[in-house]
Amino acid sequence: MEAPNAPQQTDVSDIGEFGLIAVMRDTLGPSSDDDLVSGIGDDTAVYRVGNGRVHLLTTDALTEGIHFDRAFMPMEHLGFKALSVNVSDVVAMNAAPRYATVTIGLSQNVTVEMVETIYEGVREACDAYDLTVVGGDTTSAHALSLSVTVVGEADEDAVVHRSGAQVGDKLCVTGDVGASYAGLKVLARNRRRMEEQGEDFQPSLDPYSYVIRRHLAPPAQLKTVRDWAAASVQPHALIDVSDGVASEVHHVCEASDVGAQLYEPALPIDPETRNTATDFGDDVSVYALFGGEDYELIFTIPEEGLDGIDPQSYTVIGDIVEPDDPEYPVLLQRADGENVPLQPGGFDHFDEDA
Amino acid sequence: MEAPNAPQQTDVSDIGEFGLIAVMRDTLGPSSDDDLVSGIGDDTAVYRVGNGRVHLLTTDALTEGIHFDRAFMPMEHLGFKALSVNVSDVVAMNAAPRYATVTIGLSQNVTVEMVETIYEGVREACDAYDLTVVGGDTTSAHALSLSVTVVGEADEDAVVHRSGAQVGDKLCVTGDVGASYAGLKVLARNRRRMEEQGEDFQPSLDPYSYVIRRHLAPPAQLKTVRDWAAASVQPHALIDVSDGVASEVHHVCEASDVGAQLYEPALPIDPETRNTATDFGDDVSVYALFGGEDYELIFTIPEEGLDGIDPQSYTVIGDIVEPDDPEYPVLLQRADGENVPLQPGGFDHFDEDA
Numbered sequence: 001m002e003a004p005n006a007p008q009q010t011d012v013s014d015i016g017e018f019g020l021i022a023v024m025r026d027t028l029g030p031s032s033d034d035d036l037v038s039g040i041g042d043d044t045a046v047y048r049v050g051n052g053r054v055h056l057l058t059t060d061a062l063t064e065g066i067h068f069d070r071a072f073m074p075m076e077h078l079g080f081k082a083l084s085v086n087v088s089d090v091v092a093m094n095a096a097p098r099y100a101t102v103t104i105g106l107s108q109n110v111t112v113e114m115v116e117t118i119y120e121g122v123r124e125a126c127d128a129y130d131l132t133v134v135g136g137d138t139t140s141a142h143a144l145s146l147s148v149t150v151v152g153e154a155d156e157d158a159v160v161h162r163s164g165a166q167v168g169d170k171l172c173v174t175g176d177v178g179a180s181y182a183g184l185k186v187l188a189r190n191r192r193r194m195e196e197q198g199e200d201f202q203p204s205l206d207p208y209s210y211v212i213r214r215h216l217a218p219p220a221q222l223k224t225v226r227d228w229a230a231a232s233v234q235p236h237a238l239i240d241v242s243d244g245v246a247s248e249v250h251h252v253c254e255a256s257d258v259g260a261q262l263y264e265p266a267l268p269i270d271p272e273t274r275n276t277a278t279d280f281g282d283d284v285s286v287y288a289l290f291g292g293e294d295y296e297l298i299f300t301i302p303e304e305g306l307d308g309i310d311p312q313s314y315t316v317i318g319d320i321v322e323p324d325d326p327e328y329p330v331l332l333q334r335a336d337g338e339n340v341p342l343q344p345g346g347f348d349h350f351d352e353d354a
Numbered sequence: 355m356e357a358p359n360a361p362q363q364t365d366v367s368d369i370g371e372f373g374l375i376a377v378m379r380d381t382l383g384p385s386s387d388d389d390l391v392s393g394i395g396d397d398t399a400v401y402r403v404g405n406g407r408v409h410l411l412t413t414d415a416l417t418e419g420i421h422f423d424r425a426f427m428p429m430e431h432l433g434f435k436a437l438s439v440n441v442s443d444v445v446a447m448n449a450a451p452r453y454a455t456v457t458i459g460l461s462q463n464v465t466v467e468m469v470e471t472i473y474e475g476v477r478e479a480c481d482a483y484d485l486t487v488v489g490g491d492t493t494s495a496h497a498l499s500l501s502v503t504v505v506g507e508a509d510e511d512a513v514v515h516r517s518g519a520q521v522g523d524k525l526c527v528t529g530d531v532g533a534s535y536a537g538l539k540v541l542a543r544n545r546r547r548m549e550e551q552g553e554d555f556q557p558s559l560d561p562y563s564y565v566i567r568r569h570l571a572p573p574a575q576l577k578t579v580r581d582w583a584a585a586s587v588q589p590h591a592l593i594d595v596s597d598g599v600a601s602e603v604h605h606v607c608e609a610s611d612v613g614a615q616l617y618e619p620a621l622p623i624d625p626e627t628r629n630t631a632t633d634f635g636d637d638v639s640v641y642a643l644f645g646g647e648d649y650e651l652i653f654t655i656p657e658e659g660l661d662g663i664d665p666q667s668y669t670v671i672g673d674i675v676e677p678d679d680p681e682y683p684v685l686l687q688r689a690d691g692e693n694v695p696l697q698p699g700g701f702d703h704f705d706e707d708a
Contacts, residue, residue, distance in 0.1 A: 111364055
């Protein structure tokens with residue numbers, strides 16, 4: 001039905017996700033709200049509510065066929081994960097979650113029992129993260145989806161943005177990375193085999209239980225920021241690992257106008273993640289750097305600031321430096337000693353044979 | 355792939371939307387948050403932020419093929435409407451909107467220019483409602499969708515719930531009702547004719563410009579609650595007309611434990627809405643009572659409270675009464691004088707030939 005003189009239309013893939021965020025910023029214009037601390041562009045929005053306190057607002061959805069595959073996503077885990085990914089954004093501002101709304105998009109093949117099980121996972125997340133679901137809705141949808149909004153709370157001067165990294169800071173990550181992507185590889189392979197072999201297929205999940213769990217029900221690192229608060233530790237910059245370590249370090253460098261030197265051998269990788277990569281004939285560093293969905297925290301902090309933190313809870317993976325070449329702000333020293341520019345990469349650099 | 359001994363599965367339609375909300379409440383359990391004023395079940399959640407102020411939180415999405423038809427929904431109106439329906443929920447608590455997040459779900463055939471136009475509609479709504487978009491995202495989706503969260507603000511003692519109606523109150527509605535459904539009927543007929551006649555079809559929109567606009571770009575009644583505040587008027591109960599007058603009056607009666615006597619001839623209906631119903635051979639009261647998507651406000655207030663309100667801005671459509679029969683809390687006096695029980699009804703009672 002397009003008219004012959006219809007204006008030129010541009011494919012969304014031509015400008016990408018960050019191009020679309022720029023379109024949004026440009027079209028909406030600057031904010032005139034005096035209480036707004038930060039709007040579009042950080043992990044969450046931040047606005048003052050009085051008495052030196054701020055609220056943080058974030059929203060994110062998981063949609064069947066795009067963010068998860070119903071064939072291997074238990075409904076309880078789906079409810080838990082939908083909360084986790086939003087709580088992780090709040091935690092990535094050094095804040096704690098308070099309230100959530102949960103909207104379930106119901107496709108025709110969703111039953112009441114499935115909805116109940118999703119809510120059980122949501123309740124589990126509420127208990128784990130000490131937050132309250134204050135609103136919710138169900139709506140018809142083309143595919144099963146969970147759309148969650150979380151409101152967090154913090155002292156204004158406790159909030160840590162991605163833009164605070166300083167030259168000389170240590171670059172650190174909590175926990176381990178790459179496991180979620182390893183889990184996804186295993187689940188996708190099981191699915192393929194099930195399609196080939198039918199009901200006879202008995203997946204061997206035991207050797208992969210950790211990586212599968214990391215993919216299906218990743219915890220947000222609320223305990224970490226609580227421990228920091230108790231020890232009066234405050235990083236300079238903070239971001240959570242949703243898209244992958246390489247991508248997040250680029251976000252920090254761009255927002256902070258600094259560079260980073262990463263050390264490949266320092267990346268914290270669980271033995272099960274290594275074994276999975278070996279099984280698939282993959283380079284495990286690719287999982288760790290570009291896999292994403294780890295929901296660990298990347299933070300930068302002066303070396304002396306690390307004294308207050310449990311050394312078991314984090315790994316130093318690099319240094320914040322003056323960038324040599326602004327086009328390549330992030331360098332990776334490989335295991336063989338070679339120092340190479342690192343791209344945000346993500347899945348573009350993957351051998352997509354999963 | 356269902357196992358032979360799979361537990362009994364219940365179809366969602368067996369328990370309906372309100373059944374699902376009950377499942378949510380039951381599964382999640384009661385809240386222990388001391389700052390929470392109201393959670394699941396009102397137009398928005400309400401929680402204290404200090405100094406006697408509360409914030410209000412609501413979220414709602416519009417999805418192609420379910421809530422709108424791209425063939426007759428201009429993208430700018432889509433952006434505006436997605437904000438309006440959420441602002442309307444905040445206004446329905448006698449509060450004003452402050453912040454919003456906007457997530458666009460992109461299906462494959464959505465272009466950058468369409469996204470720009472959607473944001474232009476969003477910006478128009480920001481200007482109209484004096485709110486700031488503080489976060490946003492784009493995500494892949496099976497169908498074009500706009501998911502919006504709005505945070506509102508008010509003095510705690512200014513908030514009006516749906517549960518405050520008292521016997522003796524006047525039952526009132528702002529503006530006029532039924533126009534949005536009339537507009538939908540015209541648009542659906544145009545679409546059918548375009549499919550039949552192809553590009554030769556020239557829709558005659560002029561006689562329907564008001565009802566079409568009411569459907570595509572309904573305004574939220576923020577001015578009304580601002581005028582009330584300026585005149586120190588505070589209704590006892592308040593709700594917005596999203597599902598239809600009959601449904602909303604039932605919500606007020608159930609939450610307030612009262613009954614209502616409605617008067618059919620009093621329903622405020624625009625002449626264009628009447629003409630549209632006549633064109634289609636429909637009873638215009640059906641549009642007014644069950645059509646929905648009017649985003650007008652229904653409120654209950656003692657008669658003397660009406661003195662402070664511009665008489666042009668509302669219509670008295672009934673009285674709050676002791677219910678005769680708790681099973682039928684709402685009665686409708688028809689034009690012929692007969693008094694009949696009114697059902698929440700909505701589209702179940704429609705002749706769906708649109």
